[in-house]
Amino acid sequence: MKYDHKQIEPKWQKVWEDRGVFHAEENSDKEKFYALIEFPYPSGQGLHVGHPRPYTALDTVARKRRLQGYNVLYPIGWDAFGLPTENYAIKNHIHPEIVTKQNVARFKSQIQSLGISFDWSREINTTDPEYYKWTQWIFLQLFKHGLAYKKEMAVNWCTSCKCVLANEEVVNGTCERCGSEVVRKVKSQWMLKITEYADRLIEDLDLVDYPERVKAQQKNWIGKSTGAEVDFTTTTGDKLTIYTTRPDTLYGATYMVISPEHPMIEKWAGIIENMDEVKDYQAQAARKSDFERTEVAKDKTGVRLVGVEAVNPVNGKNIPIFISDYVLVSYGTGAIMAVPAHDTRDWEFAKKFDLPIIEVVKGGDVEKEAFTDCATGIMVNSGILDGLSVEEAKKKIVEFLTEKGIGHEKVNFKLRDWVFSRQRYWGEPIPIVYCEKCGYVPLDESELPLKLPEVESYEPTDNGESPLANITDWVETTCPHCGGKAHRETDTMPQWAGSSWYFLRYMDPHNDKALASKEAIEYWSPVDWYNGGMEHTTLHLLYSRFWHKFLYDIGVVTTKEPYAKRTSHGMILGEDGGKMSKSRGNVVNPDEVVDEYGADTMRMYEMFIGDFEKAAPWKTSSIKGCRRFIERYWNLQNILIDGDEIRPELESAFHRTIKKVGDDIENLKFNTAIAALMALINDIAAVGSINKKELSIFSILLNPFAPHVTEEMNQQCALGSDIIAAQKWPEYDESKCVEATVEIAVQVNGKIKAKINVPAECDEETALNTAKADESVSKFIDGMSIVKEIYVKGKLINIVVKPMK
């Protein structure tokens, strides 16, 4: 019979659905396994072949774990709020809800055609009021615990989306989404105090199994640094506090720089003699975007404040004060001491403005460049610090400053609080009202969900208000606190909100009393294995870890960390080696592949394409290899014979493959697992027949990769009493993994001279004698003196010889 994927695949998808074999069990005694993929954003373009890579990978793991007897939760849902849908809605005058529905339907049918074993009974959607009710609920808890606050601040404003962006969403001064210019704009924004969790977000990385690069990225982003704050006095009698990570270099501070926005400048307006020049510089700096200001390799600029000087607290010397935009108001204290001898930026600035450079750490040539090495230098010209190493000096000076009351140790973070407001329609409304009398008042929890009102137009307004601001009926309300007139918050939440806790909802998706029941959370937490793209390893991971820690603190969840293990897949590139995109015209649609070759071939190829964690270019011609393999598998039924034990000639090959496929699936080595199955089928072909037992094992091993064809084979050939999804993963016997006789390499002085066959358990003496008896070995050792003999069981022999004297 011919292999017909079009007949086989829908048939089995229906069987699985009807029997509900992929539904996670409630109240189970089995060991649980929670596998999670990043839920997709249902865009208008539908899937491309990159999407199924992680889905198929974890599907393979999930299917294997089910066969091993685990109670597996492998859910999916839709991260459906967000700009592209809203923009599409605006352009085509369709409600975003309808657009979302259409896109979800398309995505769902595409994903289902691949036979991924998702538990569809737990499907969630962030735009569903029954879902976002709980997103809003979490926000209210954050608010009640003082972690959500409103602040007037300069925010990143996308000129095209007419919307505020988080720092994380600004890439090279442009909007991450649309690529338009981002400018700074002062607005009142909802903020979340993620900075309060900065330390724990670093420390608890020790509790989880993430790839090193992911942990490094998280730490990098949080940017913890330990240094000191030091008070400098000024000739006006004011105090100016600076932050430094090199307090040891204090004696080398020859000037001071404060940021153009530093409040002290206002105070000194009457004293500064060149105030016009200063004001000019401030105006220039304000005009620049953050991107321009922080652009590297740019010439240092600045203006000296004439009429005010600072005093170096350790040597009492007067030093000039400059303003320069290389000092950021938002980090540290907005003021630095400049040590040109030992800081590259200060050095450049000092050279340009011809300021003194005093060496305080010996080891470099500070006239040529700044000497920044902390490991080798010895302190000089530094009074009480002379002769110490940098590390010793740091300790001593901080002690000294603390004693004198003019400084102390200080930890700073690059991480800023999370700008949580968006002036858009298609997001969760923030459940807060503003009352003239009572200020910002949270809605009562019984009022949730606060649903999005119907509007005529989703266009953002030019003045930067959310489209919701125009719905007077909705905006005007009463204060939950005093009952007086009040108005609703019209900003909505960012897309990150719904995705910061979705994995909890899967545990108990239909609960209307809580975001999930205590029992469900206790049973399913943490996520055992979370796979996603590298593009989400800073933002989404950080935000969701933050929320989870907060929920832990208020007793909603039971684990400190949401995800026990995180892995990342590489991107699937176009055939041209570039990123798949509409504009490059290299997008491959999985529907066509499924139609022509079948879902099983598609799945196999996605897993066989290369190292799962690395990017790989799609190659249509290579798909054929996987299709050929499936057909070869299908044709095994033509050489099927009876038998209910693995025959001796295939025994070790089978046991080895069972071990390898199982191990490789757990280690993300899907490509080599498939290679092992291909090798096994080659062994079977060499034998010329396969018996029922062997075919049954082969089918179960292949099932996680190619579930449809294996089920069909299982049924057609009556291999098992039930469908494969209800069977057991085969066991292997370690002792049967090795063959009775093995071929080992024989080297003389490290060069291979021969290969000999010996019993696997052969002892050293026998092996060496066999080797020496071999003619192509003996001719190299006869007449030589043997210096050393090495025998690695089952692998090789190395005989080291030298000429006899």
Next chain:
RNA sequence: GCUGGUGUGGUGGAAUAGGCAGACACAAGGGACUUAAAAUCCCUCGGACUAAUAAUCCGUACCGGUUCAAGUCCGGUCACCAGCACCA
């Protein structure tokens, strides 16, 4: 600049823990079958020297080291990818 990673045939990629480099595929070439093509099956497939699938030598970015033995470990160099980047 900092952090993390990568570098292996024409291509995608294998190589557990220092132990036979190139598994498994793709592409290519040759052959069988066929009126023909597709499909399928068989053979070859890192390089040099070769009549040779005899022997020998070279070969995992580059230079050096450790070792009986190095793609793998150590030191240095180069290139590429990703993230961060005037964060004091």
